[in-house]
Amino acid sequence: xxxxxxxMAGTVFQILVGEGDSVSKGQTVLVxxxxxxxxxxxxxxxxxxxxxxxxxxxxxNEGDVLAVLA
Amino acid sequence: xxxxxxNQSRFEEITQSIKKGGHDKYHEKQAAAGKLFVRKRLELLLxxxxxxxxxxxxxxxxxxxxxxxxxxxxxxxxxxxVCFMANDSTVKAGSWGARTxxxxxxxxxxxxxxxxxxLYLVDSAGxxxxxxxxxxxxxxxxxxxxxxxxRLSGSIPQICLLFGPSAAGGAYIPAFCxxxxxxxxxxxxxxxxxxxxxKVIGEKVSLEEMGGARMHCSVSGCGDILAANEEEAIKLxxxxxxxxxSNFKSAVPVLEKINPSSEKKLSExxxxxxxxxxxxxxxxxxxxxxxxxxxxxxxxxxELITGFGRMDGRPIGIIANQPKVKGGVLFVDSADKGAxxxxxxDAFDIPLLFLADVPGFMIGTKVERAGIIRHGAKLIAAMxxxxxxxxxxxxxxxxxxxxxxxxxxAFEPDCCLALPTAQIAVMGPEAAVNAVYSNxxxxxxxxxxxxxxxxxxxxxxxxxxDLYKLASELIIDDIVEPDKLRNELIKRFDYYSTKKIAPxxxxxSVNPV
Numbered sequence: 001x002x003x004x005x006x007x008m009a010g011t012v013f014q015i016l017v018g019e020g021d022s023v024s025k026g027q028t029v030l031v032x033x034x035x036x037x038x039x040x041x042x043x044x045x046x047x048x049x050x051x052x053x054x055x056x057x058x059x060x061n062e063g064d065v066l067a068v069l070a
Numbered sequence: 071x072x073x074x075x076x077n078q079s080r081f082e083e084i085t086q087s088i089k090k091g092g093h094d095k096y097h098e099k100q101a102a103a104g105k106l107f108v109r110k111r112l113e114l115l116l117x118x119x120x121x122x123x124x125x126x127x128x129x130x131x132x133x134x135x136x137x138x139x140x141x142x143x144x145x146x147x148x149x150x151x152v153c154f155m156a157n158d159s160t161v162k163a164g165s166w167g168a169r170t171x172x173x174x175x176x177x178x179x180x181x182x183x184x185x186x187x188x189l190y191l192v193d194s195a196g197x198x199x200x201x202x203x204x205x206x207x208x209x210x211x212x213x214x215x216x217x218x219x220x221r222l223s224g225s226i227p228q229i230c231l232l233f234g235p236s237a238a239g240g241a242y243i244p245a246f247c248x249x250x251x252x253x254x255x256x257x258x259x260x261x262x263x264x265x266x267x268x269k270v271i272g273e274k275v276s277l278e279e280m281g282g283a284r285m286h287c288s289v290s291g292c293g294d295i296l297a298a299n300e301e302e303a304i305k306l307x308x309x310x311x312x313x314x315x316s317n318f319k320s321a322v323p324v325l326e327k328i329n330p331s332s333e334k335k336l337s338e339x340x341x342x343x344x345x346x347x348x349x350x351x352x353x354x355x356x357x358x359x360x361x362x363x364x365x366x367x368x369x370x371x372x373e374l375i376t377g378f379g380r381m382d383g384r385p386i387g388i389i390a391n392q393p394k395v396k397g398g399v400l401f402v403d404s405a406d407k408g409a410x411x412x413x414x415x416d417a418f419d420i421p422l423l424f425l426a427d428v429p430g431f432m433i434g435t436k437v438e439r440a441g442i443i444r445h446g447a448k449l450i451a452a453m454x455x456x457x458x459x460x461x462x463x464x465x466x467x468x469x470x471x472x473x474x475x476x477x478x479x480a481f482e483p484d485c486c487l488a489l490p491t492a493q494i495a496v497m498g499p500e501a502a503v504n505a506v507y508s509n510x511x512x513x514x515x516x517x518x519x520x521x522x523x524x525x526x527x528x529x530x531x532x533x534x535x536d537l538y539k540l541a542s543e544l545i546i547d548d549i550v551e552p553d554k555l556r557n558e559l560i561k562r563f564d565y566y567s568t569k570k571i572a573p574x575x576x577x578x579s580v581n582p583v
Binding site: 007008009034035036037038039040061062 | 345346347393394395396397398399401429430432433434436437497498500501
């Protein structure tokens with residue numbers, strides 16, 4: 001299973017993909033807000049979004065799984 | 071056959087046999103793994119015909135240990151003399167016996183006397199346990215290699231090219247070098263092998279996962295540059311030497327000036343929105359000479375960029391926040407990365423350019439437990455104690471201790487410059503207004519009124535930290551148009567090149583670690 005993890009602690013600010021969407025390596029899948037900055041989170045691989053683990057406004061810690069790719 | 075020809079043929083036979091290295095099967099095994107024979111590596115590394123070897127006949131009487139598994143000597147790179155030691159992994163897997171260690175110690179002593187760079191071409195399984203009494207605990211045992219490395223540090227460049235394993239004690243050779251170039255897939259560093267890990271602590275893990283080149287260059291930070299193959303690693307080492315002097319007293323190499331390769335304008339690269347990400351690499355390309363940026367630790371803690379560049383042909387060290395990664399916020403690893411690079415530049419008189427676009431050091435439980443304050447202190451101590459010319463440029467923002475870490479005005483940069491878009495403050499407007507007026511904001515019931523109040527406060531705050539106000543107070547030394555930044559930096563670095571600061575009258579600092 002391929003996971004997209006949070007690169008740092010912050011709040012989910014935007015979600016740019018939906019479940020079932022295909023994503024490619026390097027594509028920004030969501031944006032966190034942390035330290036008053038927008039932090040893009042990119043997919044490290046190609047795949048299809050199987051599950052989104054977070055909603056806008058959620059606090060996530062570094063390393064938390066944000067989405068699961070199939 | 072007369073005596074003379076007999077002597078000659080004996081000499082030739084022995085010499086040739088030593089130069090062949092270990093058994094054919096080990097050569098084949100190496101080649102299959104994409105590894106070159108040690109003498110081929112040296113041929114690629116050094117100027118043609120420049121190699122002068124020492125101790126070729128070491129342990130010759132043993133018969134099966136040609137050169138005792140290590141080639142040492144002196145040669146030239148770009149016409150500049152260097153010393154080298156290079157493990158021969160076709161000889162008992164490049165393991166260290168008594169004479170191996172003695173040869174390494176001697177070449178270190180030679181490099182010290184000649185005050186020239188020392189390259190370590192490492193590919194070794196570690197100590198020969200059968201020889202341990204002769205090479206492990208004694209005064210001129212393996213420990214002396216590391217002792218010498220520490221002593222040599224900062225006086226001559228020490229460069230490690232890691233082609234294969236550097237195991238157990240041997241793993242400290244790269245650890246004490248200024249820079250470690252690792253070959254992807256073949257290089258590894260570890261104290262205990264996966265086999266030992268399984269026996270001693272019960273962990274099942276692969277070598278690549280536990281101590282592979284990619285892991286060390288991106289996670290542990292023990293590696294500085296990941297090379298795709300041996301030829302690339304050798305080219306990188308040669309290129310690295312074009313930025314550093316032969317020793318701490320000699321002049322840095324100056325190359326021909328090349329205009330920046332980027333056709334973009336810095337003014338067009340910087341986004342209007344302070345909080346939006348932008349790519350600092352693009353900004354660097356508009357500032358340094360074309361094709362001159364040489365990145366160090368590019369895969370490790372990428373929220374901070376460190377590397378050499380040239381301005382008007384002269385080497386500089388760049389420390390730049392990368393807003394595109396983690397917002398450019400400083401973390402534990404980025405602080406370490408910056409600290410080591412600053413020490414390297416300061417040791418060899420390479421001027422420092424700080425490009426600040428930093429919201430501050432990361433906060434939260436995770437980083438506090440990891441000792442963000444202690445690690446941040448390392449970065450600040452390294453920057454603060456560096457006496458080379460230092461220029462700090464606030465590109466977009468420098469908030470909180472981020473301003474300090476990026477050589478803010480209090481840390482005696484030779485000048486602190488700002489682009490017209492820059493903001494310098496304890497924190498950004500949003501955070502500051504929240505911190506100061508949180509209770510008042512909450513008390514306003516009408517949402518519209520609340521937003522209006524917050525906006526007024528934002529505006530007041532922005533006026534308070536207005537850049538021209540800071541310049542008027544002489545906090546920053548100049549406001550620079552982005553597209554004129556390169557020229558101004560070239561001029562300033564030229565003027566600062568005669569800077570001299572006497573060392574503080576004390577034995578040493580007690581540095582945070």
